[in-house]
Amino acid sequence: MALPAEIAEVVGDAREWEGRSWFPPGPQLAVCLSGGKERLADLTDGELLEVAAAARRQTSWAQARELAAIAELAGRRADGDSEDDARVLSAHESVTDEVAAALTVTGNAAATLVHLAERLADELPATRQALEAGRIDLAKARVICDVTESLSGDVVEHLEAVALDKASGQTSGQLRRRITRMARRLAPDAIEERKRDAVRGRRLEVWENPSGTASLALCDLPPEEIHAIYNKISAAARGLKADGDPRPLGVLRVDLAKQLLGGPEFPAAVSALLAQAADTESSPQPADDVAIPALAAMVERRLADVSDHVPPDELPVAIRQAAQEMHGKLAQRRDAVCQGDDEAHGRPGYRPSAALRREIETRHATCVFPSCNRPSRRCDLDHTIPWRPGTTCRCNLAPLCRRHHRLKQSPGWTLLQLWPGLLIWTTPAGAWYIVRPDRT
Ligand SMILES: [Zn+2]
Ligand SMILES: [Zn+2]
Incomplete structure (x- = not known):
C-alpha cells in the first residue's frame, strides 16, 4: 500500500529527522518512528537524539490518551455512585481497582493514574493539551498536578499558565522548584493546610527490594522532626566512628536506628502459643478430582464465548450470570470432594483452625485480588x-485485604470460589479475572 504523500515525504528520505524537532505527535509521527533497527544505524548522532525526543513526544501523546480513557470511565462510574456506605468501596475506589486489574498495575499506581486523569480532565485542561501535544511529558504533568493540589480555582489556573510557560525547557525537578516557590507566595495558607493534612496521614511504610532486602520509612512527618531524628542518630554514629568502629557512617546510622526501633522480644506466651499451633496439626490436601488448570481453561472459554455473543450493554450482567451458573453447576462435586475430608467441610465455627489458615495462606501467598500484593498473612481469611x-x-476461604474485602461487596463486583482455591472476579465493566492457586 502506498503511503500518503506527506508521510512518504517524512519517512522516505535518508535525512528525514533533520530539523523536525517539533514534528507533532500522532499517527504520522508513529509511522516515522516505526522504522526497523537497521534504519537507526544509518542515522547521525544528532538524528538519533531527534528520534529519541520524538518517541518521547509520542509517548506523552499516548499517555494523554490513556488518561482521557480513564477519566471517561471514572466519570461514568461517578454518575452511578450511591451515598456513603462504609461496607462497600466508593465508586472512585472501585474504578481504581478496575483500572489496576485491567492495566496490571498496583493499587497505588492505579489510584495515582485515576486521580491524575480526573484532575487533567476537570481542572488542568491546558496541562492535558500540553501532554497530548508532546510539549511536556508525564513526569511534568504529575508535578503540575501535585503542586496545584487542593488550591483554589484561580490560583490553579494562574500556576498552570506559569508552569506551562517554561515547562518544555525545564526538567521536572526544575519545574517543581519553580512553581512550588510561586504556590507558597500565592497561597501560603492553603500550602500550610495541605502540609497539616499530609501529617495527619503520617505512617510507617515497609517495602521489599529487588535485592531480597526490605526497607522501612517514617512517612509524612514535619521536616523539622525528621531532620532532628536524623541529626541525633548521625551524632551518635559519628561518636562510635570516632571511638574506632570500622563500619561506614551510613551503616552505623541504620544499625543504631534498628536497635532503637527493634524493641523487646515478643512476650514468651505468644511464642509458646505459636509453637503449639505449629506441631499439633499438619495440612491435609483436598482430594483433587478435577484438574484446576483444565477447569480454569473451561471457565475462560465459556466466559469468552458469552462476551462474544452479548451486546456490550448487557455484558456485565451476562458475565456475572454465566459465572454464577458455573459456580452452581459445580456445587455438588465441590461438596463431594470436601466431605471426603472429615475435618474441615462444614466446620461449625467461624474461625478457621491454625492448620486450615496455614493451608489457605500457602495456597495464595497474597490477597486474591489480581493486582494486589498484600501478603496473605496480613490479610483476613474471607x-x-x-x-x-x-x-x-x-x-x-481465601485471603482478602481490607480494601478488597470491601471491593467484593461493592456494586457491580462479584467474587466466586468455583473450586477450592480457584476464584473468579467479575467487574462492573463485564471483565473477569480467574485467580488460580499459587501452586498449579
Ligand atoms: Zn469445603
Ligand atoms: Zn487486596
Missing part, C-alpha cells in the same frame, strides 16, 4: 460465601 450458609472450609 468467607467467599458469607459464613452461614457459607462454611469455614478450604472451598470457601
Whole structure:
C-alpha cells in the first residue's frame, strides 16, 4: 500500500529527522518512528537524539490518551455512585481497582493514574493539551498536578499558565522548584493546610527490594522532626566512628536506628502459643478430582464465548450470570470432594483452625485480588460465601485485604470460589479475572 504523500515525504528520505524537532505527535509521527533497527544505524548522532525526543513526544501523546480513557470511565462510574456506605468501596475506589486489574498495575499506581486523569480532565485542561501535544511529558504533568493540589480555582489556573510557560525547557525537578516557590507566595495558607493534612496521614511504610532486602520509612512527618531524628542518630554514629568502629557512617546510622526501633522480644506466651499451633496439626490436601488448570481453561472459554455473543450493554450482567451458573453447576462435586475430608467441610465455627489458615495462606501467598500484593498473612481469611450458609472450609476461604474485602461487596463486583482455591472476579465493566492457586 502506498503511503500518503506527506508521510512518504517524512519517512522516505535518508535525512528525514533533520530539523523536525517539533514534528507533532500522532499517527504520522508513529509511522516515522516505526522504522526497523537497521534504519537507526544509518542515522547521525544528532538524528538519533531527534528520534529519541520524538518517541518521547509520542509517548506523552499516548499517555494523554490513556488518561482521557480513564477519566471517561471514572466519570461514568461517578454518575452511578450511591451515598456513603462504609461496607462497600466508593465508586472512585472501585474504578481504581478496575483500572489496576485491567492495566496490571498496583493499587497505588492505579489510584495515582485515576486521580491524575480526573484532575487533567476537570481542572488542568491546558496541562492535558500540553501532554497530548508532546510539549511536556508525564513526569511534568504529575508535578503540575501535585503542586496545584487542593488550591483554589484561580490560583490553579494562574500556576498552570506559569508552569506551562517554561515547562518544555525545564526538567521536572526544575519545574517543581519553580512553581512550588510561586504556590507558597500565592497561597501560603492553603500550602500550610495541605502540609497539616499530609501529617495527619503520617505512617510507617515497609517495602521489599529487588535485592531480597526490605526497607522501612517514617512517612509524612514535619521536616523539622525528621531532620532532628536524623541529626541525633548521625551524632551518635559519628561518636562510635570516632571511638574506632570500622563500619561506614551510613551503616552505623541504620544499625543504631534498628536497635532503637527493634524493641523487646515478643512476650514468651505468644511464642509458646505459636509453637503449639505449629506441631499439633499438619495440612491435609483436598482430594483433587478435577484438574484446576483444565477447569480454569473451561471457565475462560465459556466466559469468552458469552462476551462474544452479548451486546456490550448487557455484558456485565451476562458475565456475572454465566459465572454464577458455573459456580452452581459445580456445587455438588465441590461438596463431594470436601466431605471426603472429615475435618474441615462444614466446620461449625467461624474461625478457621491454625492448620486450615496455614493451608489457605500457602495456597495464595497474597490477597486474591489480581493486582494486589498484600501478603496473605496480613490479610483476613474471607468467607467467599458469607459464613452461614457459607462454611469455614478450604472451598470457601481465601485471603482478602481490607480494601478488597470491601471491593467484593461493592456494586457491580462479584467474587466466586468455583473450586477450592480457584476464584473468579467479575467487574462492573463485564471483565473477569480467574485467580488460580499459587501452586498449579
Ligand atoms: Zn469445603
Ligand atoms: Zn487486596
